[in-house]
Amino acid sequence: IAGITQAPTSQILAAGRRMTLRCTQDMRHNAMYWYRQDLGLGLRLIHYSNTAGTTGKGEVPDGYSVSRANTDDFPLTLASAVPSQTSVYFCASSVGGWSDTQYFGPGTRLTVL
Amino acid sequence: GENVEQHPSTLSVQEGDSAVIKCTYSDSASNYFPWYKQELGKRPQLIIDIRSNVGEKKDQRIAVTLNKTAKHFSLHITETQPEDSAVYFCADLRGNEKLTFGTGTRLTIIP
Numbered sequence: 757i758a759g760i761t762q763a764p765t766s767q768i769l770a771a772g773r774r775m776t777l778r779c780t781q782d783m784r785h786n787a788m789y790w791y792r793q794d795l796g797l798g799l800r801l802i803h804y805s806n807t808a809g810t811t812g813k814g815e816v817p818d819g820y821s822v823s824r825a826n827t828d829d830f831p832l833t834l835a836s837a838v839p840s841q842t843s844v845y846f847c848a849s850s851v852g853g854w855s856d857t858q859y860f861g862p863g864t865r866l867t868v869l
Numbered sequence: 870g871e872n873v874e875q876h877p878s879t880l881s882v883q884e885g886d887s888a889v890i891k892c893t894y895s896d897s898a899s900n901y902f903p904w905y906k907q908e909l910g911k912r913p914q915l916i917i918d919i920r921s922n923v924g925e926k927k928d929q930r931i932a933v934t935l936n937k938t939a940k941h942f943s944l945h946i947t948e949t950q951p952e953d954s955a956v957y958f959c960a961d962l963r964g965n966e967k968l969t970f971g972t973g974t975r976l977t978i979i980p
Contacts, residue, residue: 796878797972798875798958798973799913799958800970801967801969804967814967815967854962854967855962857903857915857918858915858968860912860913862912
C-alpha cells in the first residue's frame with residue numbers, strides 16, 4: 757500500500773510554461789487537498805475536493821486549477837507558471853470531512869524561473 | 870477569515886525540559902484543533918487533536934489544552950527528546966469551513 761504519492765519530486769520550470777502536479781492515493785479517501793508551503797507562511801490551502809466530481813477554492817486559488825475525475829487522483833495544474841508560484845506543494849487526503857486526519861504526500865518542490 | 874496566530878515562531882529548549890507552543894483563534898464557532906509535526910524534509914503528520922467539547926487531551930509526552938473563553942489552545946511536550954526537533958503547526962476548523970493552519974513553530978531540542 758503506497759498511501760498517498762506525488763509526482764514529480766521536484767521540478768524547475770520556465771515562467772509561462774504549463775505544469776501539472778500529480779497526486780494519487782490508494783486509501784479510498786473521499787476528500788483531497790492541495791497546499792503550498794512557503795517559509796514563514798505555513799501551509800496554505802489552494803484547492804480541495806470533498807468527493808469525486810466536486811472541487812472548491814481554498815485560500816490561494818489564483819493561477820491554479822484542479823480536477824477530480826475519480827476518487828484516487830487529484831492533479832493540480834498551473835496554466836502559466838509565474839515565479840511567485842515557487843514553493844513546496846503538498847497533496848493530502850482524508851476519509852471524509854475537515855475534522856478527519858489529513859494524510860500528506862511527500863511533496864513536490866517547484867521552482868519557477 | 871483571519872488566520873490562526875501561532876507563537877513562538879522558533880523555540881529552543883534543553884533536552885529533558887518542557888516545550889509549550891500556543892495558538893490563538895478568532896472565531897467562537899471553531900470546533901476542531903489539530904497539531905501537525907513536520908520533521909526536516911518530511912511531510913506533515915498529525916500528532917494530536919482536540920475538539921471543542923474537551924478541555925485537555927494527552928498522549929504520552931504530548932498534550933493539548935483548549936481555553937474556549939480566551940480562544941487559545943496550546944501544545945505541551947514534556948521530557949523533550951532530540952526526535953522532538955521539528956516544525957509544529959496548529960490549525961483550527963471554523964464550523965464546517967476549511968481547516969486553517971498557523972505559520973509554524975520551529976522547535977529545536979538542545980542535547
